[in-house]
Amino acid sequence: MDWRDEGALLAVRPHGETAAIVEIFTAEHGRHAGVVRGGTSRKMTPILQPGTQLSVEWRARLEEHLxxxxxxxxxSRASATMGERRALYGLGAACALLSFALPEREPHPGLYGATQHLLDAMGHDPRWPELYLLWERALLEELGFALDLGTCAVTGSEEDLAYVSPKSGRAVSRAGAGIWADRLLPLPGLLRGEPATGLDDVLAGLRTTGFFLENWLAPALGDHPLPGARARFVALLEREEQG
Structure with missing residues (x-):
């Protein structure tokens, strides 16, 4: 069995004395793991960094083998992210979430394209945190946990949508929220495709997507906790907003 593809490196861990097991989010074969001989060598270590775009050839005697x-x-995306702490943390969060959430060997072409767009923007486009938030929403949708943010779950109105129900994942207007507003999640315009007003919009959206990642997605995967890399990224953005 063998195939060729291209993808972004998600994770690396040592294997034996000199090899490494890598996870790559490929265009046609989804999240796929395999051994890289000499993966911990001086030559390969700078290449095998999270986010690096790789051309890969996979071979195994049987399809079910590693x-x-x-x-x-x-x-290499290292130069763009190493120069900006925010981008480095964001890259770590995105790669960790993909490694955590994606089923093995299942293609996700739409999410792959969105991921490529996000990783290429990090360190280059100052608006990339906005793209990251939309990417988290796309990740939820791709894995069967889409948010319905088009109309109010209570009134059916498309106007003045300000909240998301933590129970249904549907939008709620200010009028529909009434006295229950403090029990609902924020719905910044950015999550509905509107321009962001600042970093506070991104953080509000991350509070909402984070809730569904933690309470919908993670339990479906065995109730494992979300990767710590995401929490560290959000905490960094919060410090920037405060300071």
Whole structure:
């Protein structure tokens, strides 16, 4: 069995004395793991960094085997993220969530394209935190936990939508929320495709997507806690907003 593909490196862990097991989010084969011989060598260590775009060849005797990768670098994203702490943390959060949430060997072409767009924007486009929030919403949708933010769950109105129900994932207007507003999650316009007003919009949206990642997605995957990398990224943005 063998195939060729391209993708972004998500995670690396040592295997034996000199090899490494890597996880790559590929265009046609989804999240796929394999062994890289010599993966911990001085030559390979700078290449095998989270976010690096790789051309890969996977081979195994049987399809169900772990198999081995031959990898060639296509694009390094290290220089863009190493120069900006925010981008470094965001890259770590995105890669960790993909490794955590995606089923193995299942293609997700739409999410793959969104991920490529996000990773390429980090460190280059100052609006990339907005893209990250929309990417988290896309991740939820891709895995079967879409938020319905088009109309109010109570009144059916499309106007003045300000909240999200933590029970249904549906939008709620200010009028529909009434005295229950403090029990609902925030719905910044950014989550509905409107321009962001600032970092506070991003943080409000991350509070909402974070709730559904933690309370809908994680339990469906065995109730494992979300990767700590996401919490560290959000905490960094909160410190920036405060200071």
């Amino acid at each position: 198999g081995a990768f031959r990898v060639e670098p296509v694009k």
